[in-house]
Amino acid sequence: MIAALIHSMVVCPDMEKTYPKISHGEGSYLYDESGKRYLDASSGSAAVSNIGHGNAAIADILKDQALKASVLPTHAFSASVVENYLEKLVRFAPKGFKRAWTVTSGTEAVENAIKIALQYQQMTGRDKKHKVVSRWFSYHGNSIFTLDVGGMRFRRKMYEQWMHNFPHISPAYQYRNGDGMSEEDYCDQCINEFLEVIQKNDPDTIAAYIAEPVVGAALGAVPPPKDYFKRIKEICEAYDILFISDEVMTGFGRLGTPFGIEKFDVIPDIIAAGKGISGGYFPLSAVLIHNRIASVFESQMTTFKAGHTFACNPMGAAVGNYVLDFIEARNILANVNEQGALLRERLNELKTLDIVGDIRGEGLLLGIELVSDKLTKEPFPANKDVSKRIFLNALERGVILYPGKGSADGINGDHILVCPPLSINKEEVEFLANTIRESIVLVQEELHQLIL
Numbered sequence: 001m002i003a004a005l006i007h008s009m010v011v012c013p014d015m016e017k018t019y020p021k022i023s024h025g026e027g028s029y030l031y032d033e034s035g036k037r038y039l040d041a042s043s044g045s046a047a048v049s050n051i052g053h054g055n056a057a058i059a060d061i062l063k064d065q066a067l068k069a070s071v072l073p074t075h076a077f078s079a080s081v082v083e084n085y086l087e088k089l090v091r092f093a094p095k096g097f098k099r100a101w102t103v104t105s106g107t108e109a110v111e112n113a114i115k116i117a118l119q120y121q122q123m124t125g126r127d128k129k130h131k132v133v134s135r136w137f138s139y140h141g142n143s144i145f146t147l148d149v150g151g152m153r154f155r156r157k158m159y160e161q162w163m164h165n166f167p168h169i170s171p172a173y174q175y176r177n178g179d180g181m182s183e184e185d186y187c188d189q190c191i192n193e194f195l196e197v198i199q200k201n202d203p204d205t206i207a208a209y210i211a212e213p214v215v216g217a218a219l220g221a222v223p224p225p226k227d228y229f230k231r232i233k234e235i236c237e238a239y240d241i242l243f244i245s246d247e248v249m250t251g252f253g254r255l256g257t258p259f260g261i262e263k264f265d266v267i268p269d270i271i272a273a274g275k276g277i278s279g280g281y282f283p284l285s286a287v288l289i290h291n292r293i294a295s296v297f298e299s300q301m302t303t304f305k306a307g308h309t310f311a312c313n314p315m316g317a318a319v320g321n322y323v324l325d326f327i328e329a330r331n332i333l334a335n336v337n338e339q340g341a342l343l344r345e346r347l348n349e350l351k352t353l354d355i356v357g358d359i360r361g362e363g364l365l366l367g368i369e370l371v372s373d374k375l376t377k378e379p380f381p382a383n384k385d386v387s388k389r390i391f392l393n394a395l396e397r398g399v400i401l402y403p404g405k406g407s408a409d410g411i412n413g414d415h416i417l418v419c420p421p422l423s424i425n426k427e428e429v430e431f432l433a434n435t436i437r438e439s440i441v442l443v444q445e446e447l448h449q450l451i452l
C-alpha cells in the first residue's frame with residue numbers, strides 16, 4: 001500500500017486514484033498495458049508531444065549522443081552539436097533574433113527570460129525597472145517566482161506570502177469580460193488598463209510585459225482581440241518595457257507559425273520556449289533574444305548572469321535539432337493549418353449543444369468552454385466536475401483530452417483543451433471530433449438527469 005502510494009505520488013498528482021499504465025506510444029496514439037489505444041489529444045501534459053510518440057529516429061539520436069557526450073563541462077567547453085543547434089534555433093525564430101540557449105523546463109525558460117530583461121534594464125541604466133506586468137489567468141511556471149508572475153489564483157493560494165510583487169492586468173478574454181462590446185472596444189479597454197497600470201506603478205519601474213500568445217491550459221486556448229498584441233508592443237516600446245512572449249505552449253508550430261506571437265504580427269524582445277521544442281523526448285526549453293537586447297550584452301562584453309547544470313546540454317541539442325528538421329521535412333506548419341482548420345470546423349458544430357458556451361483557439365491549440373446557461377454564461381459549480389466528466393468519458397472511448405477548471409472566476413468554470421500532436425492526420429481528427437461530441441452529449445444528458 002505504501003509502495004503504491006509513493007508510486008502514485010511520483011507519477012501522478014491524484015493520490016486517490018490508480019491510473020492505467022502506459023506501455024508505449026506510436027504516432028498520435030498511446031497504448032496502455034492492457035493494449036487499449038488512446039488518441040493523445042493532450043500531447044503529453046500538455047502540448048508537448050508535437051511530433052508524436054515512439055519516434056525511432058530520436059531514440060537513435062539520443063543513443064548516439066549519449067555515447068559521444070551526454071553532458072559538457074560548460075565552463076571550459078562547447079560542442080558543435082550545441083552550437084549548430086542554437087544557430088538553427090535562432091534562424092527558426094522571427095526576424096532579428098540573435099542569440100539562444102537552452103535549459104530544461106518552461107519554468108526555467110520563463111525565469112531566465114525575466115532575468116535577462118532585468119539585467120538588460122540595469123545595463124542600460126534603468127536601474128529602477130524591476131516589475132513585470134502579466135495577466136490574470138495566465139500560467140508561466142511553477143516556481144514561486146513564476147507563480148507570482150503568473151495569474152492562476154488557485155495555484156498561488158498556498159504561497160500567498162510570497163505573491164503580489166508584480167502588477168497584473170486582465171486576460172484579454174472577451175467571452176467572459178467583454179460581453180456586448182465590439183472586439184475593437186474591448187481591445188481599447190484592455191489597452192487602457194495596461195496604460196493605467198503602467199502609470200499607477202510608475203513607468204520607470206516596469207521592466208517587462210509577459211504573455212502567452214494564446215492562453216493555454218489556464219483558460220483553454222484563449223486568443224486576444226485582433227491587434228491587442230500589436231498595440232501592447234507599441235506601448236512597451238514607448239516606455240522601454242521589454243515584451244516577453246511565453247511560447248512554452250504555443251511555440252514550435254502549435255499555432256501554425258514557428259512561434260505563436262507571429263500569428264499576431266508582433267516581434268517580441270525575448271521568447272521563452274519549452275514543451276514541443278523537444279517533442280517530449282528530452283527535458284528541454286530555451287530562451288531566445290532579439291538583437292536589440294543581445295547587442296547590449298555584446299557591446300558591454302557582458303554575459304547573462306545565469307547558470308544551470310543542464311544548460312546547453314548536448315543530448316537536448318541533438319533532440320531539438322531533430323525536431324526542427326521534422327517540422328520542416330514533414331511540412332508540419334501546413335499540416336497544423338490544414339488539420340487545425342478541420343478540427344475547428346468540427347468543434348464549431350458543437351456550439352449547438354446546450355452546455356457548449358464557446359469554441360476558440362488557433363491552429364492545433366483549441367478550447368471548449370462549458371456552461372450551465374448559454375445566455376448568461378453561468379458556469380457549472382466546481383463540484384460538478386464537468387470538464388473532468390467529459391475527460392473521463394472520452395478516455396473510456398479512447399481519447400485523451402486536457403480538462404481545466406476556474407476559467408470563469410478562478411474556481412468555477414470548466415474548459416477542455418484540445419491539443420493533439422501536430423502530425424495528426426484527417427482520419428484521426430475526425431475520430432477526435434466525433435469522440436468529443438459523443439462525450440459532451442453523454443455528460444450533458446447525465447447533468448440533465450442530475451438536475452431533474
Ligand SMILES: Cc1ncc(COP(=O)(O)O)c(C=O)c1O
Binds near residue numbers: 247274
Ligand atoms: C505557457 C506556459 N509557460 C510555462 C510553463 C511551465 O513549463 P514547465 O512545466 O515545463 O516548467 C507552462 C507549462 O504548462 C506553460 O504552459
